Amino acid sequence: MSSFWKNLTKGIVKSNPTFILMLGLCPTLAVSTSLDNAVGMTAAFVVVLVLSNIIVSAIRNYVPDRVRIPVFIVIIATLVSVVDLMMQGFMPALSKSLGIYIPLIVVNCIILGRAEAFARRNGILDSIADGLGIGIGFGVAIFLISFIRELLGTGKLELFGFKLFSIPGLDQNPAAIFLFPMGAFLVIGLLLALFRQLGVSKYE
Amino acid sequence: MSQAIAVVLLTVVGFAMGLAIFLANRLLPKEDKTLEEAARIKEFLPGADCGACGYPGCFAYAQAVAKDKQVFVKNPCPTLSQDKEGMKRLEEYLGLKAETKVGKKAVVHCTGRSEVIADYHGVTTCAAAVQVASGYKECPYACLGFGDCVAVCPTGAISIDPERRVAFVDWEKCIGCGQCVAACPQGLIELVPGDTPQYLGCNYQSLRDVPGRKRCPDGCIHCHICEKVSNGAVGWDEKKDLPVFTQTPVPTAIEKCPRKIIKKTVAYTEPEEEETAAVGS
Amino acid sequence: MNRLIAIFFGMALVNNMVLVKFLGLCPFFGVSKKTKSAVSMGIAVTLVMLVASAVTWPIYYYLLVPYGVEVMKTVIFILVIASLVQIIEMAIKRTNLTLYNALGIYLPLITTNCAVLGITFINVDQSYTFWEALVAALGAGSGFLLVLLIMSGIRERLEYADTPRAFRGSPIAFITAMLLGLAFLAFKGMI
Amino acid sequence: MRKSEAYPVLFLTFVVLVAVVVLTLTNSITRDKIALAKKQAVAEMLSALFPNMDSFTYDDKTGTYTILADKTTIGYAFTAEGRGYGGPIDILIGLKPDNKTLQGIRIISQQETPGLGAKIVEASFLDQFSGISVDQVKLARNGGKIDAITGATISSTAVVKGVRNAIEQRLGKGGTG
Numbered sequence: 001m002s003s004f005w006k007n008l009t010k011g012i013v014k015s016n017p018t019f020i021l022m023l024g025l026c027p028t029l030a031v032s033t034s035l036d037n038a039v040g041m042t043a044a045f046v047v048v049l050v051l052s053n054i055i056v057s058a059i060r061n062y063v064p065d066r067v068r069i070p071v072f073i074v075i076i077a078t079l080v081s082v083v084d085l086m087m088q089g090f091m092p093a094l095s096k097s098l099g100i101y102i103p104l105i106v107v108n109c110i111i112l113g114r115a116e117a118f119a120r121r122n123g124i125l126d127s128i129a130d131g132l133g134i135g136i137g138f139g140v141a142i143f144l145i146s147f148i149r150e151l152l153g154t155g156k157l158e159l160f161g162f163k164l165f166s167i168p169g170l171d172q173n174p175a176a177i178f179l180f181p182m183g184a185f186l187v188i189g190l191l192l193a194l195f196r197q198l199g200v201s202k203y204e
Numbered sequence: 205m206s207q208a209i210a211v212v213l214l215t216v217v218g219f220a221m222g223l224a225i226f227l228a229n230r231l232l233p234k235e236d237k238t239l240e241e242a243a244r245i246k247e248f249l250p251g252a253d254c255g256a257c258g259y260p261g262c263f264a265y266a267q268a269v270a271k272d273k274q275v276f277v278k279n280p281c282p283t284l285s286q287d288k289e290g291m292k293r294l295e296e297y298l299g300l301k302a303e304t305k306v307g308k309k310a311v312v313h314c315t316g317r318s319e320v321i322a323d324y325h326g327v328t329t330c331a332a333a334v335q336v337a338s339g340y341k342e343c344p345y346a347c348l349g350f351g352d353c354v355a356v357c358p359t360g361a362i363s364i365d366p367e368r369r370v371a372f373v374d375w376e377k378c379i380g381c382g383q384c385v386a387a388c389p390q391g392l393i394e395l396v397p398g399d400t401p402q403y404l405g406c407n408y409q410s411l412r413d414v415p416g417r418k419r420c421p422d423g424c425i426h427c428h429i430c431e432k433v434s435n436g437a438v439g440w441d442e443k444k445d446l447p448v449f450t451q452t453p454v455p456t457a458i459e460k461c462p463r464k465i466i467k468k469t470v471a472y473t474e475p476e477e478e479e480t481a482a483v484g485s
Numbered sequence: 486m487n488r489l490i491a492i493f494f495g496m497a498l499v500n501n502m503v504l505v506k507f508l509g510l511c512p513f514f515g516v517s518k519k520t521k522s523a524v525s526m527g528i529a530v531t532l533v534m535l536v537a538s539a540v541t542w543p544i545y546y547y548l549l550v551p552y553g554v555e556v557m558k559t560v561i562f563i564l565v566i567a568s569l570v571q572i573i574e575m576a577i578k579r580t581n582l583t584l585y586n587a588l589g590i591y592l593p594l595i596t597t598n599c600a601v602l603g604i605t606f607i608n609v610d611q612s613y614t615f616w617e618a619l620v621a622a623l624g625a626g627s628g629f630l631l632v633l634l635i636m637s638g639i640r641e642r643l644e645y646a647d648t649p650r651a652f653r654g655s656p657i658a659f660i661t662a663m664l665l666g667l668a669f670l671a672f673k674g675m676i
Numbered sequence: 677m678r679k680s681e682a683y684p685v686l687f688l689t690f691v692v693l694v695a696v697v698v699l700t701l702t703n704s705i706t707r708d709k710i711a712l713a714k715k716q717a718v719a720e721m722l723s724a725l726f727p728n729m730d731s732f733t734y735d736d737k738t739g740t741y742t743i744l745a746d747k748t749t750i751g752y753a754f755t756a757e758g759r760g761y762g763g764p765i766d767i768l769i770g771l772k773p774d775n776k777t778l779q780g781i782r783i784i785s786q787q788e789t790p791g792l793g794a795k796i797v798e799a800s801f802l803d804q805f806s807g808i809s810v811d812q813v814k815l816a817r818n819g820g821k822i823d824a825i826t827g828a829t830i831s832s833t834a835v836v837k838g839v840r841n842a843i844e845q846r847l848g849k850g851g852t853g
Contacts, residue, residue, distance in 0.1 A: 022655060025510035026599035064684035067225055069574075069593050070567035071691050074218075077560040078695040082702050085556070089706030092713035106559055107599035109511040116593055176792055176827060181507040182666040189652075189659030196651040207704065210552035211696050217544060217561060218692025221568035222685035228572040230681075232579050239582060263583065329645050556703050560695055568688075610763075 004129040011133025013200065017110045018141035019192055024110035028142050029184040031104065035159045038139070038146035041104075046135030048083060048105050049114065050128055052076050056119040057127035063120065072115045080106045110134060148187050153178035241270040248294040249281055254358040256282040256307075256381030273298055282307045283359070283379045308380030308395040309373070310361070313407035315465070316370020318343035318420035334389040343419040345407045347371055347392050353384035375470050401453035401472040405465045409444045422465050430457035430466060489620045492613070494675070496624030502600040503632045504662075504669035509600030512591045513633060514658055522587035523637035524630070526595075529573055529588070531626025533595055534604050537566045538622035541605045542615050562605045567596045600629055635665065718768070721782045725770035726751055738846075743770075751779045754846060758838025761830040763787040765796070767838050775847065778813070780806035781839055786831075793831035801825055801832070805839065810847070813840045 017023050027045075031037045055075050063071050084102040087095040105111070114134055119127040151157055155171030157164040177183045245266040257279055259265035269276045276294075280302035284291050295301055324333055324340040330352040338344040349369030354362045361377035362384060364370070371393075373384075384393045392407050406424040430447050431438045434457045439448040447457075449466075453475045458466045502508045509530070516526040541562045549555050574592050578585045585592070595601060604625045608618035639661050648657050718741075723729050726743045729750065733742045741753040751772050758765040765786040770779030783797045795801060804822045805813065814820025815836055824832035 022514050023511050023594075025514065026508050029507050029510065062687070064687055066229060066575075067222060067568075067571065067684040067688045069571050069596055070221060070225070070564055070688055073567040073596050074560060074564050074688075074691055074695050077563045078698055081556065081559055081699055085699075085702045085706045085710070088713065089709035092716075095713075096717075103559065106563060107508070107602050109594050109598075112596060113594060179792060180666075182663045182670075185659045185663035185666060189656045189663065192659065193649075193651040193656040196656065206552050207554070207700050210548070210554040210557070211693075211700055213548055213552070214554070214557060214561060214696045215689060215693045217548070218564060218696075219685070219689040221564055221692075222688035225568055225571050225575075225688070226681065226685045228575055232576055234579075261583070263586075327645055328647055332645070554700070554703070557696065557699055560699060564692060 004125055007126050007129035008133040008136075011130060011135070012137040012140060015134075016137040016141055017113075017134050018138060018145075018188070019195060021110070021113065023113045024108045024138060025188075027104040027108050028138075028145065028188075029181045032142050032145040032149055032184060033153065033179050034150045035143065035146050035157065038142045039159075042135065042139035042142060044083065044102050045105055045108065045110075045138055046132065048076070048079050049111050049135050050131035051079050052111050052115060053119040053127035053131035054124055055079070056115040057122060057124045060120045068120065069112075069116070072120075073112055076111050076115070077106050110138060144191065145184060145187050148191075149178045149183055153183060238267060238270040242267040245269050245294075245297075248284070248290065248297060250283045250287070250290070254283060254379065254381035254383055256379050269298070273300060276300070277302055282381065286359075286379060307398050308382070309375050309378050309398050309400070309469070309471075310380065310382075310384055310393050311396055311400075311403045311467075311469070312347060312362075312371050312373060312392050313394060313404055314345070314347040314370055314390075314392050315405045315420075315422040315467075316347050316349065316365060316368040317422050318346040320369075330387075331389045339390070341369075341420075343408055343423065345390055345392070345409065346420065347388075347390060352387045352389065353393060356383040356387040358383065397451065399451060399471045400449065400469055401451070402449055402458060402466050402468050404447055404449065405467040406463075407444075407446070409446065422463060424463060424465055427462060429460050429462065430454065433457050433460050489617065492617055492620050493624040493627075496604075496607075496621045497628035497631065498669070498672045499675050501628040501632060501669055501672070502603060502625050503629055504666045505672075506600075506603065507666075508603040509598045509629060511594055512598060513629075513636065514655065514662070515591045515594075516588065517633055517636040517640055517658070519587070520634065520637040520641060522584070523633040525577075525584050526588060526591060527626070527630030527633045529577070529592070530595055530598060530601060530629050531623070533566060533569050533573065533598075533601050534622040534626045534629075535619060536569050537562075537601060537605055538608055538618045539615075540565045540569075542608060542613075542618045545609050558606075558609070563596070563602060566601050566605070570596045600625065632665065632669075636661065717784075721768050721784070722753055722770070725753065725768070725780050725782060740846075749773050753779075754842065755784065756838045756842030758834035758836075760786060760788050760834040761793050761828075765831070765834055765838060767835060767842075769839055769842055771843070777807060777809050778805050778839075778843075781835075783835070788828065788831045792825075793828045795825045795828055796831050796835050801835075810840075810843050813843070 011017070015021055018025070018028055027041065031041045052075060056072055080102060087102065114130060118130045122130070147157070151167070152170070152175045155174035156166030175183075178187070242263065243266070246263055249262040249266060251262050253261040257265045259268055262281075265281060276298055277300055280291070284294065285302070285307065291302070318341040320340055321342050322337075322340040324336065326332055326336065328350050330348045330350045333339055333348045333350055339346055339348050341348070347370040349364050349371065351364050351371070353371050354360075354364060358381060359377045359379055361374045361379070362371050363374070365372060373393075375398075380395055380398070382395050385395060390407070394403075396403060404424060406420075406422060408419065408423045424446060426445050428440065431440050434454040437450060437452045437454050438457055439450070440446075441448050453472055454466075455475065458468065496502070500506055503510065503513050512526055512530070517523050544561060544565070545558065549558060549561070570593065577588070577592065604622050608621060611621075613621055636658070640658055643657055643661070652660075719732070722732055722741060722743060726745075728745050729743045730746065731744050732753075733744070734740075735742065739754050742749055743751040743753060751770055752775070753768060753770045756767045756769055758767060765788070766784035768782045768784050770781065771777075772779050781802055783802070786794065786796065788794045788796065808821045812821040813836060814822065815833060816823040820836070822832070822836055
């Protein structure tokens with residue numbers, strides 16, 4: 001059981017996908033402009049990542065090494081498409097808000113990265129732990145980035161429609177740069193430096 | 205019905221992709237076996253990629269040894285020869301003994317006491333500093349002490365004397381890989397055989413204008429005394445106008461040198477008596 | 486003919502994959518430490534983009550559309566890209582092992598490289614003809630290579646600048662990317 | 677079996693087969709549900725545009741919805757597409773029966789920059805289109821009635837152009853439809 005816990009916590013801080021492994025940056029940048037996006041993306045992402053880790057680790061002994069990448073990525077793509085279709089069909093409301101994030105997951109390097117680096121070498125239980133850990137790590141990272149970008153970019157913060165708070169002066173003419181992906185680079189760069197300063201991650 | 209056809213056709217696409225990979229595997233040159241052997245040999249090597257063996261990095265050296273074992277015998281990895289028992293393990297693995305070879309050592313031809321004449325604020329590397337009127341010291345050949353050589357030295361054999369701002373080499377750690385020679389923009393570092401007894405602590409090439417004396421208290425003044433007193437044991441480099449020392453120790457020259465700039469190395473041994481008898485005028 | 490040129494520069498500069506559409510960032514940050522591996526990654530990605538476009542275009546218009554199974558677009562396109570990457574990985578591994586080690590994890594990650602999948606989707610969304618799709622792929626690839634080159638050039642110099650300790654390495658890389666992104670905004674109205 | 681050269685090829689084909697079958701199944705299950713959901717979305721938008729609508733018919737030859745309120749036609753609606761900053765913008769246009777004045781427009785889908793271009797979905801921008809005549813569908817700066825959203829000129833122009841072209845194209849094709 002302890003290895004389950006270790007794998008889970010490892011993904012959150014020590015090998016946080018966005019800040020340490022620096023993978024999955026494309027969707028992170030595109031989506032982290034509001035808290036709702038962050039929560040939505042994380043939910044869809046964790047589901048797909050855990051499912052993918054389970055399947056990959058389940059068939060890891062049968063996958064010939066030569067075709068491992070195509071096989072893994074077909075599994076991931078099918079998973080994503082199935083989740084997308086199911087959502088559009090059975091949960092149209094949720095799909096309306098999460099809709100655009102799901103296709104983005106296919107091009108998320110983290111999932112294939114984890115399948116390639118972890119799932120194909122470990123058991124199903126550990127893979128689930130790793131999937132959850134990395135998923136939560138991704139969620140924490142994207143929530144933090146979205147928090148900053150939405151606050152500075154629009155001057156106010158909303159979560160599922162109700163306003164959290166807004167900065168009086170800023171919400172008239174906010175720093176719109178933060179809504180552009182360039183702003184995301186700045187935020188991630190500063191956060192990385194901050195983590196180094198606080199000793200969370202090692203210096204380079 | 206059209207769904208079924210689509211399924212079949214898409215599976216055919218899948219098959220085609222698999223076939224492409226299969227053909228690629230068949231047509232591409234087979235993974236040459238020496239690569240695995242090289243990977244195993246590399247495990248024994250220190251992995252400093254220092255180039256002392258003359259190959260671009262440990263893996264290239266491992267590949268060469270994997271292809272032909274004699275490469276290891278004639279040209280053992282100098283870094284590894286420092287660590288006796290690591291060397292033994294590789295010799296056992298390869299099943300043959302490497303010839304012992306005297307490794308090369310690096311020396312810095314500068315004592316760094318040239319006076320600082322400018323307050324330099326810029327990119328803190330020798331390569332950058334030298335481009336600004338060839339350094340911030342009185343002597344244009346002086347060591348600038350920003351540690352470009354320290355940065356490339358794989359074994360940390362070079363360190364910088366902080367207040368004199370000059371580099372010096374610890375022969376214990378130096379493996380003679382020569383990375384520092386290339387890194388020094390002033391060309392102050394030279395690889396000499398491990399048993400060289402002495403070397404010149406200055407690289408000031410006489411410009412025929414201002415004598416060395418004014419540029420630096422330790423500057424060589426090209427008086428040729430060391431050459432005269434050691435009857436042939438010390439040559440002269442006309443281009444650089446500096447003495448060239450050989451393997452034979454020259455105590456008289458060291459003592460007679462008016463600037464006391466001929467430095468003894470750790471490999472220096474007092475010669476027998478009759479050597480000093482031939483004292484030139 | 487000038488439509489092709491417009492597409493090429495459109496994809497390479499105006500809608501640069503990395504700095505305008507912000508796709509393909511994982512290898513962009515991962516491989517841009519050294520110019521040598523950056524160039525080889527850039528070329529490998531351009532190659533994959535070209536061949537992938539050449540293969541996915543016919544599949545889409547002669548197989549997916551007639552049977553109305555556009556839904557399979559994602560799976561089939563990514564299968565093609567993955568197989569191509571697998572072949573290229575084998576080729577690089579067998580011919581030049583040092584390059585293979587330099588690219589490391591980022592070689593298999595070309596498969597999920599948003600830019601590569603992105604270009605195949607763009608070819609279809611913009612309903613390009615076959616040749617336009619190839620030119621677009623070439624443009625996107627050279628844009629990717631160009632930006633990777635610029636980034637690796639800057640990052641190699643950054644090694645010597647005395648950046649504050651906490652910023653060394655990836656933080657300063659992100660900030661450099663931001664500045665590059667702002668610079669590439671200048672191409673906005675060009676085409 | 678696993679050692680033979682052909683195993684990788686067969687394995688990949690098998691995986692692709694499973695993937696394709698699974699996808700086709702899910703697709704067929706969800707196909708009509710999605711269509712239904714889309715229809716509902718359109719119905720909602722139409723009723724938002726035409727508050728007193730009680731039913732509508734769709735003529736897919738001209739792609740026009742005819743809006744009915746107890747049997748009398750109170751307007752027409754059809755979709756249009758603008759080329760926005762982030763990608764295509766799908767617009768639903770509502771016309772009054774006279775085919776001259778606009779009932780209003782709604783944005784079906786868009787990928788503009790959130791917080792900037794995405795403001796085209798807000799009522800403040802959309803209401804400008806209600807009740808104006810076709811030739812007034814131009815940006816304020818070139819004589820029309822629509823002021824662009826600050827900082828999102830590309831998105832605003834995309835919507836205006838999309839609406840304008842669609843209407844002109846439709847009127848060109850013998851209007852009433």
